[in-house]
Amino acid sequence: MRPDDANVAGxxxxxxxxxxxxxxxxxxxTRHCNSQNGERCVAALARVERTDFLSPMCIGEVAxxxxxxxxxxxxxxxxxxxxxxxxxxTGTKKLTNKATLWYVPLSLKNVDKVLEVxxxxxxxxxxxxxxxxxxxxxxxxxxxxxxxxGDIIQPVLNPEPNTVSYSQSSLIHxxxxxxxxxxxxxxxxxxxxxxxxxxxxxAARHCKTNIVTASVDAINFHDKIxxxxxxxxxxxxxxxxxxxxxxEVLVDADPVVNNFVKRYRAASAFFTYVSLSPEGKxxxxxxxxxxxxxxxxxxxxxxxxxxxxxxxRQGQAETQA
Amino acid sequence: MRPDDANVAGxxxxxxxxxxxxxxxxxxxTRHCNSQNGERCVAALARVERTDFLSPMCIGEVAxxxxxxxxxxxxxxxxxxxxxxxxxxTGTKKLTNKATLWYVPLSLKNVDKVLEVxxxxxxxxxxxxxxxxxxxxxxxxxxxxxxxxGDIIQPVLNPEPNTVSYSQSSLIHxxxxxxxxxxxxxxxxxxxxxxxxxxxxxAARHCKTNIVTASVDAINFHDKIxxxxxxxxxxxxxxxxxxxxxxEVLVDADPVVNNFVKRYRAASAFFTYVSLSPEGKxxxxxxxxxxxxxxxxxxxxxxxxxxxxxxxRQGQAETQA
Amino acid sequence: MRPDDANVAGxxxxxxxxxxxxxxxxxxxTRHCNSQNGERCVAALARVERTDFLSPMCIGEVAxxxxxxxxxxxxxxxxxxxxxxxxxxTGTKKLTNKATLWYVPLSLKNVDKVLEVxxxxxxxxxxxxxxxxxxxxxxxxxxxxxxxxGDIIQPVLNPEPNTVSYSQSSLIHxxxxxxxxxxxxxxxxxxxxxxxxxxxxxAARHCKTNIVTASVDAINFHDKIxxxxxxxxxxxxxxxxxxxxxxEVLVDADPVVNNFVKRYRAASAFFTYVSLSPEGKxxxxxxxxxxxxxxxxxxxxxxxxxxxxxxxRQGQAETQA
Numbered sequence: 001m002r003p004d005d006a007n008v009a010g011x012x013x014x015x016x017x018x019x020x021x022x023x024x025x026x027x028x029x030t031r032h033c034n035s036q037n038g039e040r041c042v043a044a045l046a047r048v049e050r051t052d053f054l055s056p057m058c059i060g061e062v063a064x065x066x067x068x069x070x071x072x073x074x075x076x077x078x079x080x081x082x083x084x085x086x087x088x089x090t091g092t093k094k095l096t097n098k099a100t101l102w103y104v105p106l107s108l109k110n111v112d113k114v115l116e117v118x119x120x121x122x123x124x125x126x127x128x129x130x131x132x133x134x135x136x137x138x139x140x141x142x143x144x145x146x147x148x149x150g151d152i153i154q155p156v157l158n159p160e161p162n163t164v165s166y167s168q169s170s171l172i173h174x175x176x177x178x179x180x181x182x183x184x185x186x187x188x189x190x191x192x193x194x195x196x197x198x199x200x201x202x203a204a205r206h207c208k209t210n211i212v213t214a215s216v217d218a219i220n221f222h223d224k225i226x227x228x229x230x231x232x233x234x235x236x237x238x239x240x241x242x243x244x245x246x247x248e249v250l251v252d253a254d255p256v257v258n259n260f261v262k263r264y265r266a267a268s269a270f271f272t273y274v275s276l277s278p279e280g281k282x283x284x285x286x287x288x289x290x291x292x293x294x295x296x297x298x299x300x301x302x303x304x305x306x307x308x309x310x311x312x313r314q315g316q317a318e319t320q321a
Numbered sequence: 322m323r324p325d326d327a328n329v330a331g332x333x334x335x336x337x338x339x340x341x342x343x344x345x346x347x348x349x350x351t352r353h354c355n356s357q358n359g360e361r362c363v364a365a366l367a368r369v370e371r372t373d374f375l376s377p378m379c380i381g382e383v384a385x386x387x388x389x390x391x392x393x394x395x396x397x398x399x400x401x402x403x404x405x406x407x408x409x410x411t412g413t414k415k416l417t418n419k420a421t422l423w424y425v426p427l428s429l430k431n432v433d434k435v436l437e438v439x440x441x442x443x444x445x446x447x448x449x450x451x452x453x454x455x456x457x458x459x460x461x462x463x464x465x466x467x468x469x470x471g472d473i474i475q476p477v478l479n480p481e482p483n484t485v486s487y488s489q490s491s492l493i494h495x496x497x498x499x500x501x502x503x504x505x506x507x508x509x510x511x512x513x514x515x516x517x518x519x520x521x522x523x524a525a526r527h528c529k530t531n532i533v534t535a536s537v538d539a540i541n542f543h544d545k546i547x548x549x550x551x552x553x554x555x556x557x558x559x560x561x562x563x564x565x566x567x568x569e570v571l572v573d574a575d576p577v578v579n580n581f582v583k584r585y586r587a588a589s590a591f592f593t594y595v596s597l598s599p600e601g602k603x604x605x606x607x608x609x610x611x612x613x614x615x616x617x618x619x620x621x622x623x624x625x626x627x628x629x630x631x632x633x634r635q636g637q638a639e640t641q642a
Numbered sequence: 643m644r645p646d647d648a649n650v651a652g653x654x655x656x657x658x659x660x661x662x663x664x665x666x667x668x669x670x671x672t673r674h675c676n677s678q679n680g681e682r683c684v685a686a687l688a689r690v691e692r693t694d695f696l697s698p699m700c701i702g703e704v705a706x707x708x709x710x711x712x713x714x715x716x717x718x719x720x721x722x723x724x725x726x727x728x729x730x731x732t733g734t735k736k737l738t739n740k741a742t743l744w745y746v747p748l749s750l751k752n753v754d755k756v757l758e759v760x761x762x763x764x765x766x767x768x769x770x771x772x773x774x775x776x777x778x779x780x781x782x783x784x785x786x787x788x789x790x791x792g793d794i795i796q797p798v799l800n801p802e803p804n805t806v807s808y809s810q811s812s813l814i815h816x817x818x819x820x821x822x823x824x825x826x827x828x829x830x831x832x833x834x835x836x837x838x839x840x841x842x843x844x845a846a847r848h849c850k851t852n853i854v855t856a857s858v859d860a861i862n863f864h865d866k867i868x869x870x871x872x873x874x875x876x877x878x879x880x881x882x883x884x885x886x887x888x889x890e891v892l893v894d895a896d897p898v899v900n901n902f903v904k905r906y907r908a909a910s911a912f913f914t915y916v917s918l919s920p921e922g923k924x925x926x927x928x929x930x931x932x933x934x935x936x937x938x939x940x941x942x943x944x945x946x947x948x949x950x951x952x953x954x955r956q957g958q959a960e961t962q963a
Contacts, residue, residue, distance in 0.1 A: 002820055003497075003498035003499070003824075004497055004498055004499045004819075004820045006498075008548060008549045027704050027730060030730045030731070031728075031733070034730060034731045034732070034733065035733065040731045040732075042731075059824060060823075060824045062669050086673075088669060088672045088673040088676060089676045089682045089683075089750075090682075091673070091676065091677065108731075170493065171494070172491070172492045172519075172522055173492075174518060174521065174525075176325050177324040177325055177645040177646070178324065178325045178644050178645055178646045181702075182701060182702045197495060198493075200495065201495055201551050201577070204495075204551070204577040205551070205575075205577055208577055230490075230522055230525070230526070254526075256522075256525045256529060323646050324645040324646055325645070325646050344816055348816055348872050348898065351898050351899065352872070352898045355898060355899050361899050362899075363899065380650065381649075383843055409843065409846045409847045409850065410846065410850045411850070412803075412847075412850070429899065498819040498820060499818055499819055499820040501819065503818075503869055
């Protein structure tokens with residue numbers, strides 16, 4: 001990990017970790033989908049399941065990323081990725097991240113055509129059944145969160161501190177060759193890195209301290225982003241608990257050199273950030289002040305997600321105890 | 322020049338050229354300012370004079386950047402930089418750019434303290450006098466263009482095509498380690514590259530074709546941008562002639578992790594872009610429709626700059642004929 | 643491998659491969675040198691043995707880099723690195739590169755102090771003896787090639803095609819934070835990447851075709867390059883055979899903000915390039931015309947290296963047959 005991968009305090013950006021995870025996932029699933037004779041294809045990221053950042057990674061550490069295919073449906077591949085950080089001076093290794101990603105194989109001849117996935121071989125019989133359940137669950141969730149294209153983040157004049165308008169931020173990015181696969185669309189990992197960057201700016205503007213990514217909610221990729229697009233990544237704070245902030249990030253693609261394709265929603269997700277003292281201790285965050293009806297509604301929804309996750313964690317803790 | 326330095330049509334971004342120019346200027350002026358025993362310093366960019374992009378540079382070409390110190394005042398250094406593009410397969414060399422930059426030496430112990438510049442030795446006596454005139458002229462111009470901090474670019478809902486609101490764009494950028502000098506402030510070249518990027522997005526949104534930078538008006542750096550800032554770079558179209566577009570770009574710095582420093586205007590400039598057909602011929606551009614009083618005023622001012630530059634070029638052409 | 647790692651024809655630059663090799667070597671040797679309790683240290687690259695590029699790597703392929711410690715002396719570590727390229731669409735894997743690197747552990751408290759290396763455990767007894775021979779051989783060679791600091795590459799006015807002056811090239815680079823280790827000196831891999839870049843420009847200028855790195859002679863790192871230096875990388879052609887070009891590359895470091903340290907020679911090596919047709923076949927190269935006495939001497943020395951290598955390869959081929 002190099003200085004450019006990290007914030008001023010030396011913690012590696014969550015987005016850098018997400019990008020590495022996606023690279024590993026794209027390699028293993030593209031390799032698998034081409035393992036039989038037939039049409040050549042490239043695996044495109046469709047979804048990343050919710051993931052927690054378990055321990056921070058620092059500049060100078062070595063990241064170990066390992067990926068495994070854990071389920072295949074007719075048209076999709078599930079990949080599980082583990083990230084370990086190793087301090088090569090002390091020898092300490094820590095689990096940083098576990099993530100589950102879904103890929104879809106697209107034909108190299110026509111990237112709008114989805115091909116069939118060769119079935120993976122399971123070592124235990126239950127694995128197939130468990131995978132199928134995860135597959136059905138994510139399919140359902142994807143349908144529920146189909147994004148309303150109309151929902152855009154509007155700027156506001158002279159906002160008050162601690163309001164949603166005060167910290168909301170947008171970034172535009174002109175897609176360049178190194179953001180893309182050879183087949184002319186943007187790597188999912190590049191998009192996630194930009195999403196984390198915007199979420200981080202929103203969080204820093206809100207609490208004016210050093211902040212780090214704590215977790216990312218499921219990210220759905222609704223559509224490919226092609227070469228030559230301008231993408232707008234917008235973030236707004238939706239909810240604060242005592243010590244965490246939830247930020248919604250929307251990605252819109254605008255094919256500037258093509259009049260026939262309209263601007264469309266390409267991806268969306270919720271990022272959770274925490275604020276850290278210079279010594280690395282988690283700090284209380286200023287409470288968000290929702291103003292409009294929509295902001296209040298989103299605050300309540302965010303609270304719902306927060307309480308649900310808290311309950312789930314306590315359940316896990318009790319099970320383990 | 323690599324794929325990432327260029328747009329989809331293979332033309333190197335003006336911003337990439339500006340960044341190289343600034344690196345050469347920073348090296349030569351830092352070296353000069355440290356050439357005598359005394360306090361160590363680093364040269365910070367204060368101003369870039371108006372510069373034209375005389376011929377496009379392409380991927381695979383080699384850029385030659387040469388810099389020379391042409392004048393020193395008590396606290397500033399003038400550097401002239403030439404950029405040549407060389408096609409190493411055919412051996413063809415072309416002048417791409419001539420630029421004049423002004424630097425100020427800042428103490429390494431305290432980057433808010435400006436040091437004295439060792440005088441340069443002139444080979445001809447007139448050089449000093451000519452340099453002094455350029456120095457006085459730019460000093461005057463800098464005073465005139467002191468930026469109004471209040472002037473910000475406000476987004477508009479559902480804008481009509483060809484209006485100012487339709488193409489205006491903002492980009493936020495979290496300053497990272499590789500954007501900075503070793504002394505914790507952003508390289509002038511990095512800022513100029515981002516400015517050109519935003520101007521390019523505004524131009525592409527307006528005319529929806531392949532566009533290239535034709536020239537950049539004097540860029541004044543009003544204040545240093547420090548590590549840990551979020552910078553907002555905003556661009557709006559101010560004027561269109563038959564075949565060119567003028568875009569105003571404003572750079573504001575927001576020290577997110579420091580409550581005591583307010584958001585401030587760091588730099589500003591006008592970029593001129595032209596639209597190119599796939600064969601590289603210059604195309605007519607859609608005429609800008611100014612709506613508000615301010616937009617009409619800025620359109621007239623832009624027209625003034627355009628006519629003045631046109632007259633100056635004709636004057637030069639006649640002198641040379 | 644991404645578009646920016648490759649030349650216009652899609653072949654990954656030798657310098658990109660060298661940079662990956664060095665990263666792997668730096669990680670494994672830093673880990674090894676810190677494996678016992680004692681002063682913490684970082685491994686700095688001292689030398690890379692001659693290495694051949696056995697098959698080209700292309701954009702879209704996955705590079706597998708594996709490193710192993712093969713010998714330790716009191717103050718140095720020998721690492722052997724293998725690079726494989728994998729086409730994940732077809733499943734084809736090819737050996738791209740085998741390299742041997744020597745590292746020296748520098749104390750984190752004082753990077754001018756060399757620490758002791760914990761001895762490696764050999765699986766076969768002969769390994770230690772074989773390693774010792776390699777160690778002695780490289781030590782001898784390093785002494786012989788101590789660089790004459792005075793030998794610099796001088797530009798020449800209006801050179802003729804096919805002469806040394808015609809294709810010689812220099813690149814200056816301002817060392818930035820992302821080029822450096824946490825301890826303030828430049829990664830060996832960064833330097834090698836820049837060296838290969840200059841050698842490639844010299845080769846392309848000479849033969850005006852698509853060119854690729856065929857091999858790199860031993861690279862000796864005479865001294866660390868510290869943060870804040872400007873480095874000049876210069877290349878000149880020394881010898882041509884029918885189908886190959888040898889280019890000498892010199893790296894000089896100039897601490898611009900420190901008057902007490904003089905410009906010094908930091909590294910040097912010979913790169914061998916071949917010229918490829920658009921179909922990837924090796925082409926004859928124009929013969930180099932040495933003009934001065936020094937150029938003629940270097941040409942003869944280059945011829946000596948070329949014939950020696952050819953004889954060695956024939957010897958190996960006969961042994962294997």
